[in-house]
Amino acid sequence: MDSAAWQPNEGAGNPLLDRLDPDDGRRLLALTCQLVWATTWMAEANEMVSPRLGLPALPVIDWPDDDEDPAPRLHWKTVFLTQWAAGRPFVWIDDETTDADRRWVEAHHPAPALLHRVDPYRGLTDADFSVIRRWLTQLGVGPDGAHFNR
Template identity: 35%
Template structure:
């Protein structure tokens, strides 16, 4: 499984070459996002090569399918549902317990700009969670080819790649 955040990952917090600006309204709130269509190609290639399912792990939730996916050339993706009222146990971010429940025993890679040691510790201690790789994205830069290749290498070494 490939879990993908939007803000700070696909929508970096500073201007980057190759990104296009979009204006959107979600739940009555206006947002400006900067997206690079190459990200969609990279993620789809990674999913196909590793036989992995792409899943939104973002506070955009279902709105990511409406506003982000079409602009990146991605299909409608499943969404990890979040609630913000889950108290932290180890200092993990609010998304982490929801991700743990969602993935179950499926190995996964998680691209996010807020995954840290506390999140790793939480996931390692969560009953039933299998192997995973947390890819912490620098939010001012966003997702890079190097991040995608890191995930591809980890999935290949873990036996999830189809091969050449």
């Protein structure tokens, strides 16, 4: 579906879709990193969310189907997402991460990681994008996504 053709209330009954800010897609694409869906929407994110944000189809993390409980106080995505990153730096934008997740990733992931919590009622803000851009710059990622030495 063409994102310009999308109209409010085409959310297939999901009120969260009407909260999306179409301008966020442009701002996400301007970040100097690879975008990946790490959502419970899984492949449906490319069908339901991407068009509303003007994003292309993105890679999707396929969550395991196991019923294994996470470590105490950890978000259920934390350990698997860190394994998926396989030692690479990553930014995780979510509305459910906590300090426990940050501490766990810092202790168990060998590369830098930014776990950035977003207010679910406000969505991504200018301040959120500033934090992420600053982190990418400190990591040494240039505007074209290339790494540079500091």
